[in-house]
Amino acid sequence: MRRGAPWAIGAALVVVAGVAVALTPPDIALTQAFSIHGGEGDAVTGRTLTAQVRDAAFAERVSTGDWEADGNWLVVSVAASAPQTEVDAAVILAALEVGDRTFHASERVRDSLLGTALRVGTDTVGMLAFELPADVDAGDADLRLITSYSTPQLDDVVVLPLSLDDLPSEAEIEIVAPEWEGF
Amino acid sequence: MRWSGRRASLIALLAAVVAVVAVHVWFDVVPTIESDEMTVVSADEAVDLAGQQLTLRSVRADEFEAPKGSHTVSVRLHSSGGAEATGCRSLLLGEQGDGRVWTPGTSELDIPSDAGESRCQAESPPYDILAVFVVPDDASGPFWFDVTDEDGRIVRFPVEF
Numbered sequence: 360m361r362r363g364a365p366w367a368i369g370a371a372l373v374v375v376a377g378v379a380v381a382l383t384p385p386d387i388a389l390t391q392a393f394s395i396h397g398g399e400g401d402a403v404t405g406r407t408l409t410a411q412v413r414d415a416a417f418a419e420r421v422s423t424g425d426w427e428a429d430g431n432w433l434v435v436s437v438a439a440s441a442p443q444t445e446v447d448a449a450v451i452l453a454a455l456e457v458g459d460r461t462f463h464a465s466e467r468v469r470d471s472l473l474g475t476a477l478r479v480g481t482d483t484v485g486m487l488a489f490e491l492p493a494d495v496d497a498g499d500a501d502l503r504l505i506t507s508y509s510t511p512q513l514d515d516v517v518v519l520p521l522s523l524d525d526l527p528s529e530a531e532i533e534i535v536a537p538e539w540e541g542f
Numbered sequence: 543m544r545w546s547g548r549r550a551s552l553i554a555l556l557a558a559v560v561a562v563v564a565v566h567v568w569f570d571v572v573p574t575i576e577s578d579e580m581t582v583v584s585a586d587e588a589v590d591l592a593g594q595q596l597t598l599r600s601v602r603a604d605e606f607e608a609p610k611g612s613h614t615v616s617v618r619l620h621s622s623g624g625a626e627a628t629g630c631r632s633l634l635l636g637e638q639g640d641g642r643v644w645t646p647g648t649s650e651l652d653i654p655s656d657a658g659e660s661r662c663q664a665e666s667p668p669y670d671i672l673a674v675f676v677v678p679d680d681a682s683g684p685f686w687f688d689v690t691d692e693d694g695r696i697v698r699f700p701v702e703f
Contacts, residue, residue, distance in 0.1 A: 480678025541610030
């Protein structure tokens with residue numbers, strides 16, 4: 360064997376090892392959720408949830424009867440139902456991802472869609488309100504809807520794309536309690 | 543090691559294995575078996591559950607107003623009540639074909655308060671239970687109606703109309 364051969368073989372093995380490390384999924388990939396994406400305005404169905412964005416708007420104030428709060432609010436109207444079973448069917452967590460930042464739907468807002476029992480075969484239309492920093496007013500966002508109290512492992516997460524560009528801006532939006540569609 | 547010492551070690555090992563298996567069976571296997579206990583009864587048969595006797599009285603479709611594209615299925619049970627009667631964990635309507643499952647939508651519907659109880663009653667005189675489900679029009683049955691008691695025992699009534 361020529362004198363340079365061991366060095367070449369060693370270097371090749373280091374390169375192969377580097378490629379293997381680069382291609383190996385991270386440990387979290389073993390348990391992470393399956394994101395089910397749809398087009399903007401599409402109804403998207405995961406294992407425990409079917410959801411569709413119906414409307415979205417920015418507001419300087421949201422109110423729910425005897426409560427109100429000022430801020431940079433994004434209010435999203437969503438139609439949701441359960442594909443298979445009504446047992447424990449509800450949107451428990453709603454997160455808005457804008458770039459590398461994630462915002463959870465406000466739990467201060469009574470009568471939002473959060474926690475509302477969902478029906479099989481009947482859409483429930485309700486609102487989600489996100490209190491955002493003032494600089495979040497444009498760009499592409501993803502609305503992630505989760506039906507458990509924590510990010511699921513090896514289960515579906517419905518992801519609804521939402522463009523924040525050109526959304527209407529209103530002085531005040533009153534949060535309306537979720538209702539069955541067509542009732 | 544002498545033979546008697548080996549035998550003692552072996553017996554101790556076997557005892558440990560038996561203890562581990564027994565603990566697993568007692569705490570993990572037995573509860574599962576008990577919670578899966580299901581009794582399928584005919585529509586006109588009385589059955590004992592949750593310390594009371596339950597009888598399926600009637601099943602009606604379209605009794606109450608429902609959202610467009612859906613209809614109601616009303617299930618009425620009669621309970622004997624009694625001093626030993628306890629509550630129930632759930633009342634569910636299941637579709638035999640697709641396996642879709644509905645929970646009672648009683649609070650959202652315009653149902654008279656004296657139409658019947660919405661769940662099993664504990665330590666009660668005889669009473670009626672009314673469970674109303676909102677199902678889409680493409681769900682035409684046949685269905686199962688399941689009553690589950692606090693211990694996980696299930697009574698299943700076939701529902702057709």
